[in-house]
Amino acid sequence: MAPVVVTLGVVSLLTDISSESVAAVLPLYLTAVVGLSPAAYGVVDGLYQGVSALVRVAGGWAADRGGHPKWVAFAGYGISCAARFALLVSSGLATVATVVAVDRVGKGIRTAPRDAMISAASAPEDLGHAFGVHRALDTTGAVLGPLIAFALLWWIPDGYTVVLAVSAGSAVLGLALLGLLVDEPRPASASARPATSATPEPFRWRTLANPRLRRLLLVTGGLGLLTVGDGFVYLALLDRGEFAAHWFPLLYVGTNVAYLALAVPLGRLADRVGRARVVVLGHAALVGGYACAAVPLPGAPATIAALVLLGTFYAATDGVLAALAGRLVPDSMRASGIASAQTTVAVARMLSSALFGLLWFALGPGVALVAVGAVLAVALPVALLTLRGLDDVGERCAA
Amino acid sequence: MSARARAAVFVVVVAVVVVSVGSFVLTQAATHGERFSAPPDLPTTPLADVADGPRLVFRHTGVDDHYGLVAVVPLDDPGGPRAFTDVACDRVAASAGPAPVVSCLRAERGLVPRFDQVLLDAAWGETEQHPLRGIPSRTRLSPDGSLVSSTSFVSGHSYLQAGFSTVTEIHEVGGESLGNLERFDLVVDGSTTTARDRNIWGVTFMDDDTFYATAATGGRTYLVRGDLGARTLTAVRENAECPSLSPGGGQVAYKVAGAGGRPDSHWTIGVLDLATGTERLLTGQRATIDDQVEWLDDDTLLYGLPRSDEAGVTDVWSLDVDPDAEPRLLVADAWSPAVVRP
Numbered sequence: 001m002a003p004v005v006v007t008l009g010v011v012s013l014l015t016d017i018s019s020e021s022v023a024a025v026l027p028l029y030l031t032a033v034v035g036l037s038p039a040a041y042g043v044v045d046g047l048y049q050g051v052s053a054l055v056r057v058a059g060g061w062a063a064d065r066g067g068h069p070k071w072v073a074f075a076g077y078g079i080s081c082a083a084r085f086a087l088l089v090s091s092g093l094a095t096v097a098t099v100v101a102v103d104r105v106g107k108g109i110r111t112a113p114r115d116a117m118i119s120a121a122s123a124p125e126d127l128g129h130a131f132g133v134h135r136a137l138d139t140t141g142a143v144l145g146p147l148i149a150f151a152l153l154w155w156i157p158d159g160y161t162v163v164l165a166v167s168a169g170s171a172v173l174g175l176a177l178l179g180l181l182v183d184e185p186r187p188a189s190a191s192a193r194p195a196t197s198a199t200p201e202p203f204r205w206r207t208l209a210n211p212r213l214r215r216l217l218l219v220t221g222g223l224g225l226l227t228v229g230d231g232f233v234y235l236a237l238l239d240r241g242e243f244a245a246h247w248f249p250l251l252y253v254g255t256n257v258a259y260l261a262l263a264v265p266l267g268r269l270a271d272r273v274g275r276a277r278v279v280v281l282g283h284a285a286l287v288g289g290y291a292c293a294a295v296p297l298p299g300a301p302a303t304i305a306a307l308v309l310l311g312t313f314y315a316a317t318d319g320v321l322a323a324l325a326g327r328l329v330p331d332s333m334r335a336s337g338i339a340s341a342q343t344t345v346a347v348a349r350m351l352s353s354a355l356f357g358l359l360w361f362a363l364g365p366g367v368a369l370v371a372v373g374a375v376l377a378v379a380l381p382v383a384l385l386t387l388r389g390l391d392d393v394g395e396r397c398a399a
Numbered sequence: 400m401s402a403r404a405r406a407a408v409f410v411v412v413v414a415v416v417v418v419s420v421g422s423f424v425l426t427q428a429a430t431h432g433e434r435f436s437a438p439p440d441l442p443t444t445p446l447a448d449v450a451d452g453p454r455l456v457f458r459h460t461g462v463d464d465h466y467g468l469v470a471v472v473p474l475d476d477p478g479g480p481r482a483f484t485d486v487a488c489d490r491v492a493a494s495a496g497p498a499p500v501v502s503c504l505r506a507e508r509g510l511v512p513r514f515d516q517v518l519l520d521a522a523w524g525e526t527e528q529h530p531l532r533g534i535p536s537r538t539r540l541s542p543d544g545s546l547v548s549s550t551s552f553v554s555g556h557s558y559l560q561a562g563f564s565t566v567t568e569i570h571e572v573g574g575e576s577l578g579n580l581e582r583f584d585l586v587v588d589g590s591t592t593t594a595r596d597r598n599i600w601g602v603t604f605m606d607d608d609t610f611y612a613t614a615a616t617g618g619r620t621y622l623v624r625g626d627l628g629a630r631t632l633t634a635v636r637e638n639a640e641c642p643s644l645s646p647g648g649g650q651v652a653y654k655v656a657g658a659g660g661r662p663d664s665h666w667t668i669g670v671l672d673l674a675t676g677t678e679r680l681l682t683g684q685r686a687t688i689d690d691q692v693e694w695l696d697d698d699t700l701l702y703g704l705p706r707s708d709e710a711g712v713t714d715v716w717s718l719d720v721d722p723d724a725e726p727r728l729l730v731a732d733a734w735s736p737a738v739v740r741p
Binding site: 173 | 405406408409412413416417419420423424427428431435506508509510511512513514530531532533534552553593664710711
């Protein structure tokens with residue numbers, strides 16, 4: 001494991017503590033202190049969701065084009081960090097909405113260059129493992145952030161500025177760690193990959209249209225269309241009345257704990273049995289998660305099983321997809337390749353959540369989930385067949 | 400810069416961040432402790448003195464050790480001595496009913512914050528508790544105190560979650576839940592809409608079958624009339640949020656977004672005469688109002704307004720139902736007023 005993977009993981013951990021602590025208390029802050037109504041809050045939340053996917057491609061392109069992924073990622077982390085400080089002094093809906101959107105722009109910019117650095121620093125046979133380690137650290141931050149925020153509010157009831165200050169401090173630490181202690185990946189790391197061309201290929205959009213990447217985008221985009229938001233699964237679980245509404249916020253934590261626990265083992269599994277296979281089969285866990293939420297099984301075990309399966313799905317798909325996409329394109333296109341795969345998935349999932357909303361209302365939670373799960377189950381063998389051979393690419397290059 | 404030098408700079412950055420954030424947190428904790436440990440700086444009176452007459456029940460928001468507790472003042476002396484209960488609520492509704500009932504929505508802090516609706520009897524003892532899915536927003540009781548509504552709002556906090564939504568429920572006091580209003584049929588312009596993106600909030604009861612509320616769908620908000628028997632919500636007017644029926648039932652007050660050339664983020668209070676369908680906009684009141692207003696009597700509205708220079712502190716204002724009327728401060732350090740008329 002290259003040390004830079006762990007360092008980048010810690011950068012992500014600190015940044016996630018920073019962003020998730022604010023995200024957790026922002027609704028309370030906006031209603032209790034700024035005095036916004038639910039309708040006004042919806043505007044902010046919508047901005048939160050949509051901005052990130054679009055700038056991601058730009059971030060990937062800038063990283064490849066300039067050849068300095070570290071500094072593009074640094075700019076992304078820096079923008080988000082500046083947004084945290086702006087939040088400390090902003091009040092009112094318009095300013096808060098702007099700051100939140102700027103924060104998401106930063107997230108969009110940094111993701112692909114950072115994943116390209118992880119990819120560049122790791123040996124091909126170890127890529128899934130490397131991304132697993134990174135995602136486990138990243139998700140640890142996502143679990144800790146809300147807990148830290150609520151612990152601070154527990155201690156200091158009106159301490160929203162305290163949460164914002166801790167968040168800003170955490171963002172500065174992440175930024176400093178990246179800027180000072182992470183080296184730009186050097187061609188020297190190519191020694192681990194002797195088969196790749198010695199002279200870097202020039203950046204060309206056309207390279208992105210290579211058939212292997214196109215197949216991956218097609219399949220992950222298609223599967224993304226059958227991936228409904230976790231929120232719906234949680235609501236379906238809540239609908240069955242198996243647990244009190246109090247536990248609702250904890251469902252998200254449960255999924256993340258399963259994700260961080262399984263990210264490394266599933267990443268290693270992907271290295272052994274094939275990444276494309278694991279990405280597709282991860283969706284089988286999603287089918288299981290839908291089933292647990294939709295079928296009236298009794299009690300807590302079904303709820304816990306649903307969360308573990310959702311966590312398995314993320315552990316098998318998120319980092320592994322980046323590992324896979326980064327190796328389907330030439331080194332000089334890596335960030336763009338990863339960005340295009342991630343953007344495809346994000347856009348497909350947003351579309352899917354919107355469409356699923358209609359189905360949810362027309363058929364009811366249980367039937368809607370079973371319907372989507374059934375289509376997804378049928379799609380999996382097709383996806384496996386379509387991606388056949390994709391896993392061999394990395395091995396052949398390394399041999 | 401050499402690796403060693405960069406490591407040294409990093410250590411300095413860590414030290415600066417930890418010391419500055421740490422000292423800020425500790426200072427804030429100490430300040431908070433000081434501000435909220437003094438007794439209220441206003442005259443008080445025993446609860447028994449205000450238990451029976453016409454009265455105003457509200458959340459006290461003065462910066463003192465009673466912050467957040469429900470207090471009561473007589474309607475004939477709202478600015479006078481207040482009587483404190485030991486019940487903490489974020490939103491409160493009260494009905495004299497045949498037997499007094501109070502509905503209280505509250506957030507309890509903790510590593511996992513929990514949100515509840517609590518019903519209380521005449522002696523301020525808890526009779527019922529219902530968990531809420533999200534942050535307390537609105538609550539109302541029907542005139543005879545037999546039905547109670549709650550609105551809370553839920554927000555996902557992960558990148559790909561389903562976003563924000565309100566959850567509004569009606570319960571029989573001492574009985575069953577009548578369900579989430581999102582499941583009611585929503586009728587707009589004569590046809591039942593199938594759109595899922597709908598949010599319902601801010602119930603106000605006419606009687607034990609009819610109520611008004613806000614429905615939002617397709618980027619528009621509607622004043623809807625609800626029918627509990629038929630489980631329908633019928634849009635009666637666009638751009639009218641958080642309705643509140645007058646004691647006589649003939650008028651409904653609500654928030655209008657962007658009235659009179661103001662930006663859409665500005666809410667003006669509108670009052671609709673249900674018999675004639677005429678709306679009056681109370682533009683003499685210039686601040687934006689984000690509250691479900693309450694009626695003091697058939698000619699006067701009450702609402703809470705955050706104090707702009709003091710975070711978390713609010714006042715309750717009164718406003719005559721007259722387009723040119725100017726607001727008057729009714730109760731300082733107060734929020735979520737509920738008028739009880741025995």
